Amino acid sequence: DVVYVELPEIGAVLVAGDDAGVVESVKAASDIYAPVSGEVIAINELLENAPETINDSPYDDGWFFRLKMSDPDELEDLLDADSYQDLASD
16 A cells, blocks of 8 residues: 655656656555656646555556656657566566
8 A cells, every 4th residue: 555655846857767756655665767758747746645546546546747758759668558467477
């Protein structure tokens, strides 16, 4: 269960793979990495007071931040859901 989230500042410029924040559960803390390069244009302020939203609604209300991409070609380097599941089950 997620108990704390630290998000990047709006306006921060991130490079794909950069540390963008931290998510803490009752068992561990993990870094959040930027999936692509770009400028942070929004953060999910809901998570500040309700980090458990990530557990309850990871695909809808539990988003972390939004980026204005600087290089859309980086999307080609990301995994789709099936490829990620295959990698995670190895």
